[in-house]
Amino acid sequence: MLVLENVDAHYGKSHVLHGVSIEVREGEVVGLLGRNGVGKTTTLKAIMGLVRRTGGRIAFEGRDLGGVAPHGLAGLGIAWVPEERRIFRLLTVLENLRTGLDRPGTTPVRRERLLEKIYRYFPILRERRHQAGGTLSGGEQQMLAIARAMVLEPKIILLDEPTEGLMPRMVAQIQEIVHVLHRDGVAILLVEQNVPLTLDAAGRVYIMEKGAVRHHASAADLRADPRVIHEYLGV
Amino acid sequence: MEQIIIQTLHGLVNGMVLAMVASGLTLIFGIMDIVNFAHGDLLMLGAFVGASVLGVTGNYWLALVAAAIAVAVLGALLQVTTLRPLIGRDPLTTILATFGISLVLQQYALWQWGPSVRRISEPVPGEFTLFHLQYPWYRIATALLAGLILGGLWLFLKYGKYGIWIRATTQDRVMAQAMGIPVPLVYTAVFAIGSAMAAASGVLFGPFAGVTQTMGFDFTLRAFIVVVVGGMGNLGGSILASIFVSLLEAYAAIVVSPAQAVIVSFVVLVLTMLFRPTGLFVPTPK
Numbered sequence: 001m002l003v004l005e006n007v008d009a010h011y012g013k014s015h016v017l018h019g020v021s022i023e024v025r026e027g028e029v030v031g032l033l034g035r036n037g038v039g040k041t042t043t044l045k046a047i048m049g050l051v052r053r054t055g056g057r058i059a060f061e062g063r064d065l066g067g068v069a070p071h072g073l074a075g076l077g078i079a080w081v082p083e084e085r086r087i088f089r090l091l092t093v094l095e096n097l098r099t100g101l102d103r104p105g106t107t108p109v110r111r112e113r114l115l116e117k118i119y120r121y122f123p124i125l126r127e128r129r130h131q132a133g134g135t136l137s138g139g140e141q142q143m144l145a146i147a148r149a150m151v152l153e154p155k156i157i158l159l160d161e162p163t164e165g166l167m168p169r170m171v172a173q174i175q176e177i178v179h180v181l182h183r184d185g186v187a188i189l190l191v192e193q194n195v196p197l198t199l200d201a202a203g204r205v206y207i208m209e210k211g212a213v214r215h216h217a218s219a220a221d222l223r224a225d226p227r228v229i230h231e232y233l234g235v
Numbered sequence: 236m237e238q239i240i241i242q243t244l245h246g247l248v249n250g251m252v253l254a255m256v257a258s259g260l261t262l263i264f265g266i267m268d269i270v271n272f273a274h275g276d277l278l279m280l281g282a283f284v285g286a287s288v289l290g291v292t293g294n295y296w297l298a299l300v301a302a303a304i305a306v307a308v309l310g311a312l313l314q315v316t317t318l319r320p321l322i323g324r325d326p327l328t329t330i331l332a333t334f335g336i337s338l339v340l341q342q343y344a345l346w347q348w349g350p351s352v353r354r355i356s357e358p359v360p361g362e363f364t365l366f367h368l369q370y371p372w373y374r375i376a377t378a379l380l381a382g383l384i385l386g387g388l389w390l391f392l393k394y395g396k397y398g399i400w401i402r403a404t405t406q407d408r409v410m411a412q413a414m415g416i417p418v419p420l421v422y423t424a425v426f427a428i429g430s431a432m433a434a435a436s437g438v439l440f441g442p443f444a445g446v447t448q449t450m451g452f453d454f455t456l457r458a459f460i461v462v463v464v465g466g467m468g469n470l471g472g473s474i475l476a477s478i479f480v481s482l483l484e485a486y487a488a489i490v491v492s493p494a495q496a497v498i499v500s501f502v503v504l505v506l507t508m509l510f511r512p513t514g515l516f517v518p519t520p521k
Binding site: 048050069070071072073074075079080082086088089090091095096098099100102103148152 | 396399402403406407412414416417419
């Protein structure tokens with residue numbers, strides 16, 4: 001469904017991605033592991049058209065994303081949950097969700113139903129719906145960032161370090177949501193530092209180092225033989 | 236005492252008109268980081284269009300709406316043709332571009348309508364006696380109407396679907412795009428709304444002093460002052476600052492001549508820049 005072929009990318013003059021090739025199939029959860037600064041986030045940004053791609057090809061459902069405007073990706077079914085969460089801080093929780101809910105082509109009934117579904121998964125967001133996004137706790141902001149991606153009813157979610165800096169209880173909740181999304185048939189490209197969580201949630205895992213994919217295996221193989229993980233991640 | 240009441244009223248009326256002008260300027264700055272030096276000239280153009288429509292139809296309210304729509308369309312065209320290609324460049328380029336637009340609009344007005352002062356007659360006749368002064372009802376009506384328009388703008392931004400799009404884009408353009416909000420279109424729409432607000436203010440202000448092709452610059456300057464004092468891009472702050480600065484000027488005019496009273500707003504500007512560079516009405520950022 002989502003295919004990256006030999007993607008090269010630059011930040012200014014520095015070459016940050018070296019021939020990255022990744023594939024995510026329909027409904028699949030794929031993990032992207034690696035230490036800090038190896039290009040995981042940059043890979044997601046390249047998909048979102050936020051870094052200058054200098055080589056290779058990114059395609060979604062057979063369509064080259066090179067010619068798609070940045071605001072056209074959501075309509076194709078690609079949602080992004082950035083590492084910094086990027087909540088609209090001065091918008092209320094409900095307004096944050098409305099940025100994606102109010103897109104053309106959704107009926108009020110469908111919007112209502114979608115919102116109900118979101119509130120069922122994240123009851124805390126219903127409670128806080130009239131509160132400004134910036135006043136939420138870190139964990140709540142992460143919930144909101146994921147919920148905001150979900151209202152787009154995407155085919156794939158690019159999930160960037162969703163558990164970073166969260167309390168264990170919140171981490172468990174995020175893990176639960178990843179399972180729910182997977183069950184609903186949403187594909188996920190999961191960037192994480194949390195190895196157990198990634199191996200639990202993902203079917204396949206890519207391991208990156210220095211801007212390139214160094215290893216690719218099924219999560220089951222990596223669980224059986226953690227030496228590779230140790231080699232690249234030092235855990 | 237009488238003087239103070241009169242000047243308070245005066246300050247409030249001027250403040251409301253200024254708030255309308257400034258709201259467009261601050262909205263555009265907030266979302267695009269563009270200081271639009273042609274803002275006052277869009278106001279001037281609105282006043283001329285209003286005067287022309289009024290001359291033909293005799294209907295002031297029709298003139299008001301026609302001017303707002305015509306200048307909104309022009310604003311949208313200007314944004315698409317001149318400013319959109321400059322997005323992401325050095326801010327100085329956009330400043331120069333809007334300055335260029337300002338000159339073009341002034342010369343166009345001179346060519347189209349000539350150098351003489353146009354009058355827009357007051358749509359609300361009559362005056363009432365305020366102590367020793369005959370105060371026109373129209374000024375009161377103007378302040379109320381400006382308040383209504385600003386209220387409408389606020390409601391639109393607060394509750395409208397596109398209002399939420401605008402606020403989301405103002406806060407985080409990249410994330411707004413990722414949510415599927417067509418940011419380039421939002422930019423154009425905001426520029427059109429800002430232009431319409433300027434044009435409407437021009438028609439509202441027209442009966443006060445007459446319409447000339449050079450009237451815009453003064454408004455750009457005054458609106459710019461209150462936008463800085465209120466906090467760049469902060470709509471509520473600009474409105475408060477407009478009223479605040481206008482009241483100060485009005486009170487100062489009791490002691491010195493009105494022309495000298497204008498200095499007060501510059502003093503406020505300088506003091507704000509020195510001590511509260513994020514604006515008077517913004518909570519100090521943490």
